[in-house]
Amino acid sequence: MKIAFITVGKTEDAYLKDGIEKYVKRLKHYTRLELVEIAELKNTKALTEEQQKTREAELILKKVTTQDYLILLDEAGQEYTSVQFAKYLEKRSISSVTSLVFVVGGPYGFDQSVYQRANDKISLSRMTFSHQMVRLFFVEQLYRAFTIIKGEPYHHQ
Secondary structure (H helix, E strand, O other), X not given: OEEEEEEEOOOOOHHHHHHHHHHHHHHOOOOEEEEEEEOOOOOHHHXXXXXXXXXXXXXXHHOOOOOOEEEEEEEEXXXXXXXXXXXXXXXXXHOOOOEEEEEEOEOOEOXXXXXXXXXXXXXXXXXXXXXXXXXXXXXXXXXXXXXXXXXXXXXXX
């Protein structure tokens, strides 16, 4: 199963880049992970929140095919424990899903067109995190899920 992780904007802080790279390297043993960064919009002061979401949606949806199983990382999504998330991934891998695409939207969330296209929504927490930190948290949880699936000792219960 191939996994893509789409984010709006670049990861800027070196410590976050280092952490993300650490887990991306580890994930190579389990899956093909593609990180896709969509450039932040320019001149956003002239745009309303809705206009920004609409433009970001166009860029996001250009990266998604009809065969992709699209999962939004969204505050209104389903919350899982790490073990439940591992089961969620495992269920997708044994079904007809060949490509999972996870997306972190821009600062105002997702446009309605992205919600309509999405197959699922997941929340990493009821708390709010910066978009920069969510990237690290997500790739770590993805790695953790694969170690749980494989019965490896990374996760402790």
